[in-house]
Amino acid sequence: MHGMLRLLSSGRRHRTDRARGFTLIELLTVMALLAILMAVVAPSFREFLQSQYVKSVAYDLTADLLLARNEALKRNGNVSIEPSGDSWADGWTITELVNDTQVGQRNAADASVTVDDGPAGITFDANGRVFAPAAQVRMTLSAAGTNHRCIQLDLSGRARSVVGACP
Template sequence: MKSFHRPLRRPRIDQEGFTLIEILIVIAIVGILASIAAPSFNELIKSQRIKSMATDLNSSLTLARSEAIKRNKNVTMSPVTVGSWQDGWQIADPDFAGNIEVHSAFTGLTATGPDSVIYRSSGRIAGAAPSFNISATGTTAQRCVSVDLSGRPYIKAAAC
C-alpha cells in the first residue's frame, strides 16, 4: 500500500512592520515639514506674547482706573524702569505706603508709552490720552493700547 504523503506546507506568513527604508523616508518627510513650519511657529509665539502684554497692560490700566474711583484719589501707573514699559510697571496711590500692583517684565518685547499715566478720582486721565505701542523684533505683529477720553483703555491690532 502506497501512501501519498505530501509534505506539510507552512502557510506563508506576511511580514509585519516597516522596513528601514520606509522609516528613513518618513523621517526625512517629517524633517522637511518641520523646517517649513518652524519660522511661522516662531512668528506665532512672538505674536501671542505681544497680544499677552497688550492684554496685561489693558487690565492694569483698568485696575488703576477702578482704584482711583474706589479710593477717590489720584492713582499713578508708571514703568518700573523709567521709560521702559517692557521691564514691568507698577500702580501706586501716592498716599499709600507701597504699590497697589507690580507687574513683571516681558523679555524680548519693546513697549513705548508715556512716562506715567495718572488717573484722577473721576476715572479720567490727567493730561493727554496715552498710547502704548508694543512690538517685537523679527515680526510685523504690533498692538496699540490706548486710553479714550473717558479713561477706558482699549486694544488695537496695529501700531499707534
C-alpha cells in the same frame, strides 16, 4: 484537501513571523518627511509665538490700566501706573499716591516685545479720569518689528487694545 490546508496555514504562519518592525528605508523616509515638515512650519510658528507675546502684554497692560482706574475710583484718590524700568516692557507698578501703597505689579515681558511712545507714568484721579499726562496716551507694542498692537487711553480713562500700530 488536508494537504492543501496545511500548505496554506504554514505559509500564513511564516509570513506573520517575518513582518515585524520597520525597515531602515521606511524609518529614513519618515525622518526625511518630518524634517521637511519642520522646515516649512518653523518660521510661521515663530511668528505665531511673537504675535501671542504681543497680545499677552497688550492684554495685561490694558487690564492693569483698568485696574488702576478702578482703584482710583474705589479709593477716591490718585492712583498711578509707572514702568518698573526704562520701558513699559520691563514691567510696571500700580501705586496709590496718598498712602504710597502698591496696588499691583507686573513683571517684564518677553525679550522680543518692545513698547514705543509710552509715557513716563499715568495717573488717574478720584473720578477715574487721566490726570497726567494731559495728552491722549497711545503706546505701540511689537515683537521683532511686526505684530503691532496699539494701547489707547482716552482722557476719560478708558483703555483699549487695537490691532496694528498707533496712528
